[in-house]
Amino acid sequence: METTSQERTPLLQDMKVTIHKTSMIFPSKQIEKKSLFLSNIDRVLNFHVKTVHFFEANKDFPPQIVTEKLKKALEDALVAYDFLAGRLKMNTETNRLEIDCNAEGVGFVVASSEYKLNQIGDLAYPNQAFAQFVHNAKDFLKIGDLPLCVVQVTSFKCGGFAFGITRSHAAIDGHSLKIFLDNLAALAANMPLIMTPFNDRQLLAARSPPHVDFPHPEMIKLDNLLPLGNESGVFEASSEELDFKVFQLTSKNINKLKEKAKINSIARVTSFNVITTHLWRCKALSGPYDPNRSSTILYAVDIRSRLNPPLPREYAGNEGEFSRLVEMVWEGTKRMGDEYARSIIDWGELYNGFPNGELLVSSWWRLGFEEVEYPWGKPKYCCPVVYHKKDIILLFPSFHGVEGGDDGVNIIVALPPPFGSRVLEGRGGKGRGDF
Template identity: 50%
Template sequence: MGAISQECNPNVHDLRVSIHRSSTVYPSGPSDGRSMFLSNIDQVLNFDVDTIHFFAANPDFPPEAVGERLEEAVGRLLVTYDFLAGRLKYNLEEERLEIECNGAGVGFSVGSSELELEEIGDLVFPNPAFRQLVAEKSDKLGMEDRPLINFQVTFFKCGGFAIGISNNHTTMDGIGAKMFFENLASLAHGRPLSFIPCNNRRLLAARSPPQVAFSHPELLKLDLPPLTLDAQPSTILNGGVKDIDFKLFRLSGDDIAGLKLKAKAQGSSGPSITGFNVVAAHIWRCKVLATMAPGCNPNDESRVLYAVDLRSRLRPPLPQSHNGNAVLTGYGSAKYCELEEGPFATLVEAVREGAMRMTDEYARSVIDWGQLYKGFPRGDVMISSWWRLGFAEVDYPWGRPIYSCPVMIPNSEIIVLFPDKKGMSDNGVNVCVALPTKDMENFERLFYKYLGEV
């Protein structure tokens, strides 16, 4: 087996970053001052997503040139993405969030580290110190004053650098973010936009009246007080479990191929046997069994959750350039006894059913459910996959990132899939797990036990 695990405990805990200048970048053209409707999917994603994009030194682009070129490209891009220069507000009459496209601008800062890039260590392993590469957020700013996106360029002594981007998730999903980065890179090159984004969020509006046609066991009704203008972004992804360990498990291409063969030998159908489906099934089984409470009813149902792109699933399909959050939570379900004793193929099929279930009718029912209950997905395992978003494939004037990754927040509810670092060509995947120490020991034991049965 090619799988390895490594504690996410880097030697470098302080990147010694100093910020040299901070500014606000405004759209280089006028904004029409409209209010942008946010779908029910957007509504529950009011939290920030922080990503880091690392670049090797490029002699043609010294620090000043990168900062200036990027800042200029951001200003131009905000003409098309004018909502990013706006601010969230709460519409009291409609009782929902929207974006006021007021041209208030985005944050942009430039800094430097006293370290060389190679001193940080392996970029694949989540390092809490990476948070220093993303612009600091001011807790004193209310929702209506907080920029929806912030950029920070940090240069290392070797000439390499990192671009940290923090954006509110209401603005776009992962696919939309990839298009945004492609457009940013294109403008930095001096070229036209690579994609013309579709910013019409009403394509995912609820029906009137709402028509909930399914039971939706993957969703939880929340009894929340009315949102106020001073509300802080959702803390759903901030966890709440203290004293948890990070560990990264790497599945090589051979490991994944072995899982596929195992599923096939046990009767999984051809369309089910994808890399994601077998990896998700393996993680689901290990996480649930590692954390299952003593005395749990073996006939109780477990659910694994993951994002499903809606763009091609709706009727009519959404434009592929749809820029909002066009994803919903797919789920697979199985009894606890099936996770422990059942064939692996059963779990792979259950994962596949989550995506197959996401038809136009089902997706519209979820959106309408959100109109009535304003709830949130629930399950035993939530998998956030950055595996094939392709952020490291974006070609900037100074080159492609040597690695792109989210800044990890300790959360025992979510397992994150990362792509391999450039140079690892066997199509493997990195699995980042955060669990209390005892549960982590159980997870690791089960991870290799079931992998060894391939």
């Protein structure tokens, strides 16, 4: 199966960003101070995620006006999202991680770049220098302080800007972030919240007593408790040199995979299933041949609608042959019903560990960040600040600014040299690669 490979010109290594001001944003109204229970899923997914949202210039909304509106919208949003203004803490009595809703605030950074937006390169290509458009949460304004959210607004010479977000996955997952951004956009337009967040994580508390009813090979046990500011486990950065490459599957490519998957298959053939299967097979075949070697894949399943009763949509927490491989991926998704999900939660109550697999596919494809309608318009593109780890593959929407872009998917892959360096030698245009 061939995919389109986005080749690139040499990347800018320095975005020439100057930080002008760092501050804290606090809720616009007094909030009740409390401790927020975190589920075992929240506790395991305790790491920070960084995304950048790029916007073209809008003469009615220059960066200074946007910055003021975002700041005010954040202050108002933190009344409903009071936990985002809190801090993680360990409850010494229960030995559980919690969020102390203490209104200590989220970080806010105002910055500028010496470049115009059209000078920083292909937005769809995961340039690690995009990290300059987000700010680290650790030791933000004082040593030891770790906000659960930090926002950075970086203006460009053309009047466009980048909106960078660092957020704790323990506090808010990707689906919930989309709702948060919708609410932020509404508040910036002086409109009410589109949807009030539902923050009761007790809905995903372990049963009493906990009982594990299924084997869970997707989980790995640890000898020691994960640290408070855990960035380890499946998201631990690689020390080896890596190069990033973007592959694009068009709608036509995806439909061909679906047709192939339907042969002698009983699986529900979805776009995600066939894309994930394609990636899994490529990863498994990329190593040296060993008939006794097994290959495992890890991917997230949104369990909101799979529990009994279902979680509210506005829940703010976390949750061989090609046709046969598609069935295996489908079976993994299918078994994630109420009992299996509860069993995983109970497993986390009994053991210390985190999800583990040879390959993690993280799909941001259908989250809809690029569809958020702010007063100054929709983002030109949204992308992650990539993880420096070769076993994480990110799925993102196709960049419509690229010629021929459609409703396909961009696949961001980290490749070790010399392969990574060799396949990225192109100088513009598109190449063909056997993915």
